[in-house]
Amino acid sequence: MTTISTMTLSSPTRVIAKGVQTPLKTQTIKCSPIFKLNKRWPGLIGSGRSSSIQPVRAAPDKISEKVEKSIKDAEETCTDNPTSNECAAAWDEVEELSAAASHARDKKKDSDPLENYCKDNPETDECRTYDN
Amino acid sequence: MAACTLYSTQCFNTISSTPSSKTHLGFHQRQVVFYTTTNNKRSSNKRSGNNNTGRYVITCAAGDTVVIGLAADSGCGKSTFMRRLTSVFGGAAEPPKGGNPDSNTLISDTTTVICLDDYHSLDRTGRKEKGVTALDPRANDFDLMYEQVKALKEGIAVEKPIYNHVTGLLDPPEVIKPPKILVIEGLHPMFDARVRDLLDFSIYLDISNEVKFAWKIQRDMAERGHSLESIKASIEARKPDFDAYIDPQKQYADAVIEVLPTQLIPDDNEGKILRVRLIQKEGIKHFSPVYLFDDGSTISWIPCGRKLTCSYPGIKFFYGPDTYFGNEVSVVEMDGQFDRLDELIYVESHLSNLSTKFYGEVTQQMLKHADFPGSNNGTGLFQTIVGLKIRDLYEQIITSKAETPVGAAKA
Numbered sequence: 001m002t003t004i005s006t007m008t009l010s011s012p013t014r015v016i017a018k019g020v021q022t023p024l025k026t027q028t029i030k031c032s033p034i035f036k037l038n039k040r041w042p043g044l045i046g047s048g049r050s051s052s053i054q055p056v057r058a059a060p061d062k063i064s065e066k067v068e069k070s071i072k073d074a075e076e077t078c079t080d081n082p083t084s085n086e087c088a089a090a091w092d093e094v095e096e097l098s099a100a101a102s103h104a105r106d107k108k109k110d111s112d113p114l115e116n117y118c119k120d121n122p123e124t125d126e127c128r129t130y131d132n
Numbered sequence: 133m134a135a136c137t138l139y140s141t142q143c144f145n146t147i148s149s150t151p152s153s154k155t156h157l158g159f160h161q162r163q164v165v166f167y168t169t170t171n172n173k174r175s176s177n178k179r180s181g182n183n184n185t186g187r188y189v190i191t192c193a194a195g196d197t198v199v200i201g202l203a204a205d206s207g208c209g210k211s212t213f214m215r216r217l218t219s220v221f222g223g224a225a226e227p228p229k230g231g232n233p234d235s236n237t238l239i240s241d242t243t244t245v246i247c248l249d250d251y252h253s254l255d256r257t258g259r260k261e262k263g264v265t266a267l268d269p270r271a272n273d274f275d276l277m278y279e280q281v282k283a284l285k286e287g288i289a290v291e292k293p294i295y296n297h298v299t300g301l302l303d304p305p306e307v308i309k310p311p312k313i314l315v316i317e318g319l320h321p322m323f324d325a326r327v328r329d330l331l332d333f334s335i336y337l338d339i340s341n342e343v344k345f346a347w348k349i350q351r352d353m354a355e356r357g358h359s360l361e362s363i364k365a366s367i368e369a370r371k372p373d374f375d376a377y378i379d380p381q382k383q384y385a386d387a388v389i390e391v392l393p394t395q396l397i398p399d400d401n402e403g404k405i406l407r408v409r410l411i412q413k414e415g416i417k418h419f420s421p422v423y424l425f426d427d428g429s430t431i432s433w434i435p436c437g438r439k440l441t442c443s444y445p446g447i448k449f450f451y452g453p454d455t456y457f458g459n460e461v462s463v464v465e466m467d468g469q470f471d472r473l474d475e476l477i478y479v480e481s482h483l484s485n486l487s488t489k490f491y492g493e494v495t496q497q498m499l500k501h502a503d504f505p506g507s508n509n510g511t512g513l514f515q516t517i518v519g520l521k522i523r524d525l526y527e528q529i530i531t532s533k534a535e536t537p538v539g540a541a542k543a
Contacts, residue, residue, distance in 0.1 A: 062298075088370060094366045095366050096266060098351065102352070104298075120229055
C-alpha cells in the first residue's frame with residue numbers, strides 16, 4: 001500500500017528539493033505561493049476556521065441578470081445578419097450562461113450552509129458527530 | 133497505486149514528462165524523482181499571466197489511470213450521467229475542497245471528472261470579438277488538453293486551468309492529481325485524434341433536436357428573458373458548429389446513448405416520453421455489450437401484462453445487431469417509461485451481461501437516484517448500465533495490468 005506523507009514548504013522563494021531519498025515511500029511535498037487570486041491553497045492556510053478567506057460563489061440571481069442581458073445582446077447582434085459568426089457566438093454565450101444558471105439553481109437547491117461548512121471544516125465543534 | 137508530487141507553485145507551466153519517467157515508474161514502482169524544467173510556449177501560463185517562470189516537478193506514480201471520455205452538447209445530461217457514474221463507483225463526487233468555488237472538477241475516492249471547457253483558449257470576450265463559439269475548435273487548446281490528459285494517464289499531476297462559467301474568464305489553475313479513473317467530459321473529448329487515443333472508453337450522448345428543444349424549455353423557461361423564441365434561436369444559431377464539430381465525434385464512441393421522441397404515440401413531439409437507444413460497439417477490449425434474452429438475436433419485447441403494470445402508452449424494448457458508421461454494434465432500445473421504479477427489477481432480470489455485482493444492482497442504483505432526471509425512462513437506465521460497464525472495464529484493465537506488469541508499463 002501507499003504511504004503518503006505531506007510536508008509543506010511555504011518559502012516565498014523558489015524551492016528546489018533535491019533527492020527525496022526515502023525508499024519504498026512516497027511523499028507529497030507542496031510549495032505554496034504567498035498569495036493567489038481567488039484561490040485557497042492547501043498549505044497556505046492552516047486548518048481551523050479559515051473559511052472567511054474563502055471566495056464566495058457567484059449568486060444565482062447575478063447569473064440570471066447575465067442571462068437576460070446576453071439574450072438582449074444576441075437579439076441585437078442578430079438583427080443585421082442572423083447567419084453571421086457573431087450571431088452564433090452571441091447565442092452560444094446565452095447557452096453557456098443558461099447552463100451555468102441552471103447548475104447554480106441545482107446547487108442552491110440541495111445546499112445546506114452547515115453541511116457545506118462541515119465539509120471543509122470537519123474538525124470544528126459544530127461539526128462533531130457523536131455515537132451515543 | 134503510488135503518487136507523490138512536488139511542485140513549485142509560483143509558476144504555471146504545463147507538466148511534461150521526461151521520456152525516461154515511464155520506464156522508471158512502470159517497471160520498479162519505486163520512488164522516482166525527476167525534474168522537468170518546462171518552458172512550454174503553448175502552455176497555460178499565457179492565460180494566467182504568470183510568464184517566464186520555470187517549474188519543478190517531482191513525481192512518482194504507477195501510472196495506471198483509466199481515462200473515460202464523455203461527449204455531449206451543453207444541456208444534454210452530462211452532469212446527471214456523471215452523478216450516476218460516480219455513484220456506481222461508490223462515494224459521492226464533490227468539488228475540490230478549499231479550491232475555487234467555481235471549479236468545474238468533481239472528485240471522489242476513485243474518480244476525478246474534469247470539464248473540458250477548462251481548455252478554452254479563448255475566454256468569453258475573446259470568442260465574442262472573434263465571432264467564434266465554444267463549439268469551434270479554434271476556441272479550444274487541444275495541445276494543452278492532450279499534454280495534461282497524457283500526463284495524468286502516466287500518473288503525473290497537472291495544473292489545469294479553470295474556465296469560470298459565471299465570469300467567462302480563465303481563473304488561476306488548480307492541481308489535478310492522477311486518479312484511478314479520470315473522466316473527461318465536455319464538447320470535444322473525441323475531437324483531437326491524440327486525445328482520443330488516450331481514452332480507454334468513450335461515450336457520446338446523442339440527443340435529437342426535438343428532445344433537446346424540450347429539455348431546454350424545461351431548463352430555461354423559468355429564467356427571466358427567455359422565451360420559446362430565444363431557446364429556439366439559440367439552438368439554431370449553434371447548430372452549424374454543432375453539426376461540424378460535435379456531432380461527428382459519435383462515430384468514435386464505444387457507446388452512444390441516443391435519445392429520441394417516442395414511437396408509441398403517433399406524431400408525438402412533446403419530448404416527455406422518450407425512446408432511448410444504447411448503441412454498443414462490438415469487439416472493444418474489456419467491453420462486452422448488454423443484451424436482451426439471446427445474444428445476437430433480434431428481439432422485440434413488450435414487458436407489460438401480467439407481471440408489469442404499464443399505463444398508456446406502455447413500454448417497449450428492442451434488441452438487435454446493427455451497423456453504425458461502418459462498425460458492428462448491438463443496440464438495446466427502450467421506448468416509454470416505468471410507472472413504478474421498483475418494477476424495473478423485472479426488466480433487469482431479463483437483461484444479460486449487465487456487469488452487476490449482485491442481483492438487482494441496476495434497480496438499486498435507479499431507486500437510489502429516483503430524483504435525478506430520466507430515472508423512470510431509458511436515459512437513466514442506460515446511463516446506469518454504462519456506468520456498470522465502465523466499472524467492469526476498469527476492473528478488467530487493473531487486473532490485466534497486475535498480471536503483466538512489464539507489459540503494462542510498455543503499453
